[in-house]
Amino acid sequence: MGRIALFCFIIVSLMACRKQMTIQGEAGTAGSVVLLAEFPGNPEKVRLDSCRIENGSWTLRGPGLVLPARVWIQMEQETFSFIADAYEGIIITGNFPDSLAVEGSRLEREFEMVEQVLAERYTQPTKEILEEMKLLRSKPMQTKSDEKLLKALERNLERYREYEAHYLEKLVRANPWNELSLFILKERVEDPRTRQELWKTVHIKNKKSNIFQLLLSSLSQ
Numbered sequence: 001m002g003r004i005a006l007f008c009f010i011i012v013s014l015m016a017c018r019k020q021m022t023i024q025g026e027a028g029t030a031g032s033v034v035l036l037a038e039f040p041g042n043p044e045k046v047r048l049d050s051c052r053i054e055n056g057s058w059t060l061r062g063p064g065l066v067l068p069a070r071v072w073i074q075m076e077q078e079t080f081s082f083i084a085d086a087y088e089g090i091i092i093t094g095n096f097p098d099s100l101a102v103e104g105s106r107l108e109r110e111f112e113m114v115e116q117v118l119a120e121r122y123t124q125p126t127k128e129i130l131e132e133m134k135l136l137r138s139k140p141m142q143t144k145s146d147e148k149l150l151k152a153l154e155r156n157l158e159r160y161r162e163y164e165a166h167y168l169e170k171l172v173r174a175n176p177w178n179e180l181s182l183f184i185l186k187e188r189v190e191d192p193r194t195r196q197e198l199w200k201t202v203h204i205k206n207k208k209s210n211i212f213q214l215l216l217s218s219l220s221q
Contacts, residue, residue, distance in 0.1 A: 019087060020061050020062060020063040020064070020065070020087065021061065021062035021065055021067060021071075021084055021086075021087045021088075021090070022059065022060070022061050022062075022087065022088055022090070023035065023059070023060045023061075023062070023071075023073075023084070023090045023091075023092065024057070024058070024059050024090070024091050024092070025057065025058045025059070025060070025073070025091070025092040025093075026056060026057055026091070026092065026093045027056075027075075027092050027093060027094055027095065027096045027100055030053055031052070031053060031075065031076055032050055032051065032052050032053065032075075033050065033051060033052075033053060033058045033060065033073060033074070033075045034047060034049070034050040034060075034073070034074040034075075035047070035048045035049045035050065035060040035061075035062055035071060035072070035073060036048065036071065036072040036073075036074060036079075037062065037065055037069055037070070037071050037072070037210065038069075038070070038210070038214055039210070039214075040213050040214055040216075040217035041217065045072060048060070048061070048062045048063065048064075048065065048071075049061050049062060049063075053075075060073070062084075065084075065210055066206075066208050066209050066210050066213075067084055067085050067086070067087065067209060067210065068083055068084060068085035068107050068179050068182075068183075068209055068210070068211055069083070069084055069209065069210030069211055070082070070083050070084075070183065070187075070210075070211065071083075071084050073092065075096050078096060080092075080096065080100055082102045082105065082108045083105055083107045083108040083111055083183060084105055084108075085105050085106060085107040085108070085179070086104050086105060086106075089103075089104040090102065090103065090104040090105055091103045091104055107179060107180055107183070110178075110180045111180060111183055111184075114171065114180070114184065114188075117167075118164065118167075118188075121163070121164070121167070122160050122161075122163060122164040122167070125160055126157060126160050126161070129153050129156055129157045129160070130157070132153055133150060133153050133154070133157070136149060136150050136153075137150070165189075165190075165191065165194065168184055168188050168189055169189070169194060169198060171184060172184055172185060172189070172198045172201065172202070173198070173201055176201050176202045176203045177202075177203050177204065177205075179204055179206065179209065179211065179212075181198075181202050181204075182202065182204065182209075182211045182212060182215055183211060185198055185199060185202075185215060186211065186214065186215050186218070195219065196219060199215070199219055
């Protein structure tokens with residue numbers, strides 16, 4: 001019985017060692033393409049793989065990367081990033097780097113939806129407020145009316161930032177088992193205290209993933 005258990009353990013271990021992420025691309029026409037990722041304790045992105053583009057196609061592999069993880073694809077002087085959550089079936093199409101599309105990653109689609117909501121509700125209004133404030137401050141002479149308007153714009157700016165923070169907090173609390181919450185915590189929640197509090201509310205089973213370990217490392221510092 002003990003030998004059977006040992007044999008099964010060895011088989012599972014070998015399968016785990018062979019498991020690696022594969023990304024196929026149909027973007028780019030010439031040159032090389034590089035796959036990068038972050039790892040806990042390393043301040044620089046780690047180069048996982050690279051290859052030459054052949055007939056507009058390329059294939060990159062990420063050995064030792066436990067998904068989900070954010071990865072970066074570098075081509076010439078441009079870099080494109082996305083969330084990888086599948087070891088096979090991820091395909092990059094389109095024109096590099098502005099109009100690329102990622103197929104085969106559920107978390108990337110969900111993150112893009114969150115980013116779209118944030119842009120429409122908060123980023124764009126905030127940008128418009130900042131532009132109006134910049135215009136007022138650039139005037140050689142400010143009237144009392146300008147000063148009142150400037151203070152009102154500052155209050156509105158602060159409100160939008162608070163609304164965005166509350167939206168992100170509600171989103172994480174409503175999805176404690178979804179690994180998307182880990183990416184939101186790491187990349188969108190700015191306040192350290194809020195991030196620490198929200199970290200206690202998540203219940204992610206896969207604690208070996210790259211994103212979980214990165215977040216755990218940053219919060220324990």
